[in-house]
Amino acid sequence: MAAKSPASVGRRFPEGFYWGVGTSSYQIEGAWNKDGKGMSIWDTFAHGPGNIKNDDNGDVANDHYHRYKEDVALMKSIGAKAYRFSIAWPRIFPEGTGQPNQKGLDFYIRLVDELLGAGIEPFATLYHWDLPQTLQDKYGGWRSKQTAKVFADYAGYMAAQLGDRVKHYFTINEFRSFVEAGYQVIDVDVGGGKKVRLGGAPGLTISDSELKQVRHHAVLGHGLAVQAIRAHSPAGTKVGFAENISVAVPVIDAPAYVKAAEMVTRERNAGFMTVMLEGRYTEAYLAEAGGGTPKFTEEELKTIASPLDFVGINVYKPRWYVEPSDEPPGYREIPLNASHPKMQSSWHVLDPEVMYWAPRHMQKIWGARSIFITENGCGASDVVAKDGRVYDSDRVMFLRACLGQLQRATSEGVPVDGYFLWSAQDNFEWIDGFGKRFGLIYVDFDTLARIPKLSAQWFREASRQNAVV
Numbered sequence: 030m031a032a033k034s035p036a037s038v039g040r041r042f043p044e045g046f047y048w049g050v051g052t053s054s055y056q057i058e059g060a061w062n063k064d065g066k067g068m069s070i071w072d073t074f075a076h077g078p079g080n081i082k083n084d085d086n087g088d089v090a091n092d093h094y095h096r097y098k099e100d101v102a103l104m105k106s107i108g109a110k111a112y113r114f115s116i117a118w119p120r121i122f123p124e125g126t127g128q129p130n131q132k133g134l135d136f137y138i139r140l141v142d143e144l145l146g147a148g149i150e151p152f153a154t155l156y157h158w159d160l161p162q163t164l165q166d167k168y169g170g171w172r173s174k175q176t177a178k179v180f181a182d183y184a185g186y187m188a189a190q191l192g193d194r195v196k197h198y199f200t201i202n203e204f205r206s207f208v209e210a211g212y213q214v215i216d217v218d219v220g221g222g223k224k225v226r227l228g229g230a231p232g233l234t235i236s237d238s239e240l241k242q243v244r245h246h247a248v249l250g251h252g253l254a255v256q257a258i259r260a261h262s263p264a265g266t267k268v269g270f271a272e273n274i275s276v277a278v279p280v281i282d283a284p285a286y287v288k289a290a291e292m293v294t295r296e297r298n299a300g301f302m303t304v305m306l307e308g309r310y311t312e313a314y315l316a317e318a319g320g321g322t323p324k325f326t327e328e329e330l331k332t333i334a335s336p337l338d339f340v341g342i343n344v345y346k347p348r349w350y351v352e353p354s355d356e357p358p359g360y361r362e363i364p365l366n367a368s369h370p371k372m373q374s375s376w377h378v379l380d381p382e383v384m385y386w387a388p389r390h391m392q393k394i395w396g397a398r399s400i401f402i403t404e405n406g407c408g409a410s411d412v413v414a415k416d417g418r419v420y421d422s423d424r425v426m427f428l429r430a431c432l433g434q435l436q437r438a439t440s441e442g443v444p445v446d447g448y449f450l451w452s453a454q455d456n457f458e459w460i461d462g463f464g465k466r467f468g469l470i471y472v473d474f475d476t477l478a479r480i481p482k483l484s485a486q487w488f489r490e491a492s493r494q495n496a497v498v
């Protein structure tokens with residue numbers, strides 16, 4: 030295997046490109062009430078009967094809290110050079126604020142030391158949806174500005190504690206997902222006018238205008254956290270967000286269509302990415318019928334748009350196909366056809382080209398100079414074959430196609446510095462429970478045995494060659 034395959038010639042990524050894998054705390058750690066951890070809103074939500082498929086929950090999950098050494102060794106063996114994990118806020122501050130819990134902090138120090146020992150660069154996400162339950166009870170979670178403020182306190186504390194070891198932080202994962210699905214429900218268009226419904230903790234249904242206020246508090250929390258991390262970490266520490274970008278794909282790769290796709294992408298990410306990168310809400314967003322206007326100050330907008338070292342985007346699927354139009358607003362969104370191909374998850378419309386357009390839009394619309402793909406991957410109906418292996422051919426197809434498009438972007442000068450495959454291992458897939466497997470490593474949820482899949486073999490070789498293979 031030492032020779033380079035002919036396919037990789039001309040299909041290489043830039044020198045120093047990070048080949049990473051990702052997970053999040055609630056989805057893999059388990060140990061939900063161990064060592065002084067407080068309750069999170071996902072503990073509460075998953076314990077509620079009927080909220081999760083098969084009434085699964087993350088009480089044990091992958092038991093990563095106890096098996097992190099084995100998991101780090103496995104990541105190393107499949108060629109991961111970077112690892113994006115999240116910190117469970119209620120492990121550190123069981124009540125959200127106040128006295129830190131040393132035992133919770135010690136877990137992340139052990140994990141990071143294990144990673145560094147294995148030559149894997151740690152990238153920490155501070156919020157991947159497991160809000161301390163106390164903050165939900167006391168303040169209504171992100172309905173209150175208070176939550177944004179205490180999030181920044183926690184972020185600053187973590188940066189101070191891990192600053193000697195962790196150089197890259199993501200503030201918040203997928204604003205869109207936890208706000209829209211947690212405080213209302215998301216209806217995702219999957220073609221032919223069909224929609225699938227997504228929900229999550231805290232499982233509320235609030236008005237459209239209050240939803241805008243929740244979004245505002247979430248991006249404010251991000252901005253305050255950026256400032257707190259800068260204030261408490263050594264020079265050279267880098268920070269950004271990890272957002273689930275809604276990507277518009279031009280029907281035709283021609284200038285007018287590309288321009289239209291950029292306009293849609295900017296407008297349709299107005300409540301999150303656009304305000305974080307521009308420090309203002311678009312006029313259309315503020316004027317949106319029935320949606321009300323968030324209350325905000327100029328000072329807050331400045332905080333929200335605090336300068337970042339990089340942007341992180343989670344890229345799974347196209348959201349719209351777009352063509353230009355002579356009528357305002359200058360573009361037309363094209364409905365997805367009923368027969369549009371999909372991957373396994375109900376929401377997962379397939380078009381690998383989003384992996385080209387998403388980072389390219391980031392560069393073109395907002396001038397991004399350092400981009401990470403913070404998630405990309407797919408669910409698949411993986412099973413262990415008689416010979417003990419897991420043949421996830423569809424995931425290999427998906428990854429090769431997506432990374433081919435990402436390589437096309439980097440070869441055109443789009444500044445993508447790394448890629449984190451979602452996920453390192455099969456894990457608790459939110460309301461789908463353990464029924465949807467996204468891992469490079471198969472997990473038997475009865476025995477907790479781990480088995481690298483065919484796709485892990487693919488990933489290891491791609492990482493080794495730094496190329497599409």
Ligand code: PNW
Nearest residue numbers: 053202203206217273345346376451458
């Ligand atoms: C992300 N969509 O969620 C999350 O960040 C992960 O925790 C999750 O396990 C992973 O992707 C796979 O689902 C998403 O509707 C939820 O497009 C919904 C969508 C995309 C990502």
